[in-house]
Amino acid sequence: MAPHMAEWDEKEMFPVETMRKAAQLGFGGIYVQPDVGGSGLSRLDTSVIFEALSTGCVSTTAYISIHNMCAWMIDTFGNTEQRERFCPDLCSMEKFASYCLTEPGSGSDAASLLTTAQLKGDHYILNGSKAFISGGGDTDVYVVMCRTGGKGPKGISCLVVEKGTPGLSFGKKEKKVGWNSQPTRAVILEDCAVPVTNRLGEEGQGFNIAMKGLNGGRINIASCSLGAAHACVQLARDHLLVRKQFGETLSNNQFLQFKLAEMATKLVASRLIVREAATALQENRSDASSLCAMAKLFATDECFNICNQALQMHGGYGYLKDYAVQQFVRDIRVHQILEGTNEVMRMIVSRNLLTES
Secondary structure, eight states: OGGGHHHHHHHTOOOHHHHHHHHHTTOSSTTSOGGGTOOOOOHHHHHHHHHHHHTTOHHHHHHHHHHHHHHHHHHHHSOHHHHHHHHHHHHTTSSOEEEEOOBTTBSSOGGGOOOEEEEETTEEEEEEEEEEEETTTTOSEEEEEEESSSSSGGGEEEEEEETTOTTEEEOOOOOOSSOTTSOEEEEEEEEEEEEGGGEESSTTOHHHHHHHHHHHHHHHHHHHHHHHHHHHHHHHHHHHHHOEETTEEGGGOHHHHHHHHHHHHHHHHHHHHHHHHHHHHHTTOTTHHHHHHHHHHHHHHHHHHHHHHHHHHTGGGGGSTTSTHHHHHHHHHGGGTSSSOHHHHHHHHHHHHHTOO
């Protein structure tokens, strides 16, 4: 991915064939069970993979991580027929998936979503819209949270909507600061009829399914930040070794030496908290959701600061698109916003602390 990162960003290309090559290595369903084509690996393995891939292209890896989250949700909460129908094509990336929770009026307050699904015979009739959907319009499978019951989280169900379903359409492609190798569009549902057989789990389980998916998603996106920070520490180091000012290389400047040391230290600290959260989720520990929130909060904030400091170390060159560091900064800025904002991560952590008996 690394040789194409800048071109995919500039031309806003969705690198389908490259992702399918990644799927041949088992990266289309990393923590999906092997009987439906998944790799059956752990959350820890997944974190290591996404960190490594992100050193090549954060934006593309971040989409792959969302695709993996959707595949896992179908694998985990789907019945045998659903798993066998959807998962093999997702694991091979013959088909791509999108996660549809956010709406124009419900971001952080996700449980207030308004998209409705009314049961008529053996179909649900969906009406509403979803905002900021990664892959929207270019993907094949949409995992949609919608309201089948009353207000609040218990009225939400999870339906799989397939591209080509009458009533499913898309908004304009959004123009974004980063994450340009993946399209982002609104997903619009207008009297969209979806078979009851496409519902994951029971009615009213949708919000729980969405949140369980996001626990892993938070580790995945934090791992993508780790990869960006790792790459930026190396880019900064390489620049300091060759750039000369005041008669010597910048690597001889103690202030910059110490800055580099702090960046490396914060990277390793971020990596350790992400790996700990991944292990907790894998082991289904009671502190897993809190640790996932801590890891997402800490790692995405610290890794953005690392990348931003690396840009500063490049001076004016860091602000040129010829240098990769600026793209890492642009691509990981959004990690502090999506999969639950870092403000919501603080809410989760503090709520868990204050309600401990």
